[in-house]
Amino acid sequence: MPRKNKGVRRCHVKSRNGCVQCKRRRVKCDVKQPACSSCLRRNESCEYPDMFGNGYYQAVQAPWPDYISSRPANILHPTSTTEFELLQKLKSGIVPPGPNTRLRNDYTGLRVVSTGVIRLVMDRASITPDEVSLWSSSMASVCREKDYIMHIVMSLACGLQDVLSRPDKMVGELAYEHNIKASALFRERNELIDANNWLPPIMFHVLTVVFRFYSQAFCRKEDFGLVDTMRLFRSGSTIMKATTPYVKQSSFWSFIVERTALDKKLNTETEAFLHQSLRSIESALDLTDANPFSTEEQRYESRINRQALTGLYAWVEHCDAMPRCWPHYCGWPTFVPMGFLELLEQKNEVALLLVIHWCGVMYRSTKPGVKAWAYRAGHYSLEEIHHPELWREALEWPLKMLLPLW
Template identity: 25%
Template sequence: MPRRTHTKSRNGCLECKRRHIKCDEKHPICSNCRSSERSCEYADRFIRATRSQSSKSSTPSPAGLVPDELPLGRLADPFSSSDNPPVNMLHAELFFNAECAFRSLSKGTNGWIDSADVKRTIIATPYLMNEMLALSALHLSVVRSEDQKRYRRYAAQLQTHALGMYNQMRLDVNRETCVPLFLFSCILGMHTLCDVLVHREDTSFDEFLERLVHCFKLQLGIRVVISGPTWSMLRESILKSPLENGEIMFDWNTELGPDCARLLNLIETAKLGDAITSTYRHALQALQVSINAAIRGSVKSVNGVTGWSVMVTPEYVEHLALRRPEALVILAHYAVLVYWHRHLWLFGDGGRFMIEAISSYLGPDWAIWLEWPNRALRELDPRYTNE
């Protein structure tokens, strides 16, 4: 039987890729962006513009202007005649802002961004550097609301370029590659989660949930990077100290707190079957571990919030994709943890949105199941303050 032709859009616009919808690739504006009145940009347009610019004689740009040629190529020789574009002033702005973006997420802790070895690894790894700059641009899109669209466009371009380089390299996990691969997975996961939670625009709950499920599936890829012998290699690497601290924070030998235990009791009483109940029990155990990690660490740390989506099983994510009510209720309980960290730019009001949207989607019949998430919106937990 002849193979079916591939119909997936490979050259779609950045906005359609961000929204995970098929692009008809019409120029200069695709049909999706035209109908929704969105900014339509194509990655190849920026690559061609960059190459054209690098082939011209160097002429100083007027002060204050930021060039749009974003993809970052080889850092060792920015004035080379290769097809890789040189570093520009926007790269410099994003590079210096990156440390501010990361420090604001780990105030009071010694994060991996403080390591000189880690910084050298990032600089020496183009796909990782591009993704770090992409997250920095996303941070600026949140804190500089007047330039939100511009920095979001930069973030999308840099991330697209980073993923393109990463996919072309097809790296095997070994002692040399495990650290940059792990960092890339973590930063990419943070980027995607922020884009879903903060830049929701006017999407419906179904569209939001589709994007969130895609984000969770992406984050599950981190488990592949750290599984088996790779974890041993990472624990002997330059990440040894932060990973050991993480092992202490994420302690699975803990009992469920009253709110998670109450939900588990409702799930077990519903008699959903052994396999489904086991999947939900694991998701709640992971949530309790994440809550405890956030309590033990700095209230400014994102580890407890981002850790949950890495720990849940693919089966739970599939139940979430199917809109199973119990899976949505567990997500609403996770949203409490996101809501507690609403002062961090990475999450914003995403927690409140999830709790309210899930409550509306499921309706009053599930009010008892959603009692704690809705109560959390009315109460201020003293452990999580913006001081």
């Protein structure tokens, strides 16, 4: 009599896009949005590690706050006549009513929107008009071929319109809906990156990060996701590495080299101040390691934080403490071990201190969205440190960087 297969788990094909919970349980994930069937059946929170998980679904469903942010908006407020004109174009009905609208036929509208998006993102950020023109024309062409690029462009267009026009500067539901649609389509396409198809994936990654910066800079406190943002940076590093050889052979490369080679570095006195601040954190880790009464858990945390600190030193040197391109912005999270993100979720104070220093350097960016996010992330991390008096020396430099202009 044949044995029944009762209680025996059937083998399955692994899904690299599966949710965190299914990967942990080593079961197949059907990758449904906003939550997979397995997590729904178990009544568990479903989270995807790659491009925008269901934190965005929750943000869409969450009610908007009654208060208006007290943070000054001078960084994001449009200042030039051109910017105001572009903002008016975005308001004039070019943006479609929803993510299910057929966008492919509206090539003229997409060209105007994509050009406006690029202008609003790159203007005042050390980007030459020739590079802006190259990006915007390339984006308008790619929009015709890739539906996920169409939706990510529309998400950013709607989001920028909200940030620049709403009194609370919150990104609205329509922008999130387009972003969710773009992320789902990108997962489905599982794009192969080669010499003929490298621009759409890198464009998707860059615009996804830009959307993340703007949407998180002014969201409600309970919706702010520092660890989720760092996971996004890490997942995007794969795209960055795969596309770099093709970018170097493209017409974009000369612009990037010129822009990233700007003679803007911290002066010697300020740079020494930064390293002095980081060394005070290193000294705290040394004390933990040298203490014979330190627990195994404390030693583990010290080891993880030391790896993240080493990565931070390397990142600061790599970008000259003046981040000015996407590999700079996403660089440090790719250096940290996965255990570091777990320490952040547990509000480990040394991990938070390292993030605060990272945000202090990121705040030196010339890009408005990056500056606004770095300010928000830095102060969010500061609020989670319950005994700042114990870290007075370590906090001097980042506070000096994040506070003067506000």
